[in-house]
Amino acid sequence: MTYQFSETTLSNGMRIAAEHSSEAATAAIGFFVKTGARDETSALMGVSHFLEHMIFKGTEKLSAEEVDLAFDSIGAEHNAFTSSEMTAFWGAGLPEVLPNIHDTLSDILRPSLRQKDFDDEKKVILEEIAMYDDQPFWVLYENAMEQYYNTSSLGHRVLGTPKTIVDMKRDELAKYFFERYSADNTVVVLSGNIDFENMVGAIEANCGAWETTGALRKYDEVVRFPGTYTKKIEDLHQHYLMMMMPSASFQNPKRHAVAALASIFGGGEGSRLHWALVDAGLAEVASASADSSDGFGEQMVWAVCAPDDAEQVSTVIKEEMKKLVQSLTKEDLSKVIAKASTGVAVASERPAGRMQRLGSMLTTSGTYISLEDELQTIEKLTLKDLQEVAEEFPWEPIFEASASQS
Structure with missing residues (x-):
């Protein structure tokens, strides 16, 4: 069509x-x-x-x-x-x-x-x-x-x-x-x-009679505060943890490569974190994502595990981060390209999906990119692209947070 x-x-x-x-x-x-x-x-x-x-x-x-x-x-x-x-x-x-x-x-x-x-x-x-x-x-x-x-x-x-x-x-x-x-x-x-x-x-x-107000978004410098944070919650029987680090903005043409690397690392079954933590029985949930927003982006990792396993889960996540770039294979690339292409295509199959993609895109960046061009960008990704964004936006957490029982 x-x-x-x-x-x-x-x-x-x-x-x-x-x-x-x-x-x-x-x-x-x-x-x-x-x-x-x-x-x-x-x-x-x-x-x-x-x-x-x-x-x-x-x-x-x-x-x-x-x-x-x-x-x-x-x-x-x-x-x-x-x-x-x-x-x-x-x-x-x-x-x-x-x-x-x-x-x-x-x-x-x-x-x-x-x-x-x-x-x-x-x-x-x-x-x-x-x-x-x-x-x-x-x-x-x-x-x-x-x-x-x-x-x-x-x-x-x-x-x-x-x-x-x-x-x-x-x-x-x-x-x-x-x-x-x-x-x-x-x-x-x-x-x-x-x-x-x-x-x-x-x-x-x-x-046509709606007002024009000159409303503008303020783009202050994105300042992050590295460190750690612990939240105590009553009657909590599991341990929750998350890690954060800077990533590519929506306007950054490398955001698809960043998202692909995040998917390989923690995008559900078959990802590095799934095999190292969920399949191994150390965590109930272990995921990673790269969220690209207007003018900035964040990479996040989150996991849910038993309190006694919290320290080991955190250690395994960081070990997998260190091994990520060196362990990338052509099979990883072909799988993530197929997964990303399918996700974009399926989401846009119905007019309602296309409408939401178009609205989010124009509201965030103001620039139109056709579905075909976006798919072409994804399909042209190389291992070198993923290695380069791993250097520019390394999987090295600058902020760690956790929730445990009070």
Whole structure:
């Protein structure tokens, strides 16, 4: 199936981009706003995620119940997510209902932000935070990130903290919304069987009056704080550990090589860590990843094991790090290329997947790379590429964190 890329920008700065094919059986649309936990002040930590909740609470035209019905009545999928990097709202369905999906999304993205809804959702979010606080690894991860990045917003919690949510005022949330959810800070992406020109006209009719605020992301120097951190948790029967070190940003053309090396090291079954720790019975979980974000990246290793095995697990991880580059083989390379290519292709097989890939890409870097070009980059990786990124972004932890029973 052949996809064509088209894009335009409205006079208010809203960017519209699409990968479209008349052969696709479905269509998808997403509104990606370049604002997330990293764009918040410490006092308003969690406001982006709070707004994700508020978007679905209704508008001047629609109540919360009518918003749900607007999607359900036409058989459309819809969802939203908030991360450190962005907030996104999307829907997908048959091609003939895409205009309806767009009408609903563009309407709810200008929400009423009523005080009662704000008060109600505050309780829901506090319950959500409490739910995650019951997950030991999540507790360790959030606390470790705060220690690792210290006062930087890169260590902000997406959900916020109980204190920031309790203290947050409706007017503070509204001010953040009007500053950040502007036309020039939003990318509208489409994929599948669509009429691009008609959809541009519809988007301009619905969103052409959206404000332009000149919202910009602050790119402060990424400062990491090497060291160790230990979190004590009551009634914890296992030992959790994580290690962190710098990696390639999303904008770095070497990020695919970095990700490939991370996959060989700790990307599930067949990885170095799986054989050395999980298959050997030393750890229940042992994984590694390379996460590329806007302007920076991190490599992480995490493991779960019995408390008595914690020291040995940490030692084995570091031994495997030292052996990684010298032990690379052509078989490793062919396997990881096949795995990465399959992952990218499968994720983009449906228009909804292509839409999310396109939205995340344009929101993070602003630059379009076709699926075919990305696959070609992956398939051209060599052992030398992996060896070079191992020198530039070595698997040598600068920060180690653990959680154990108090």
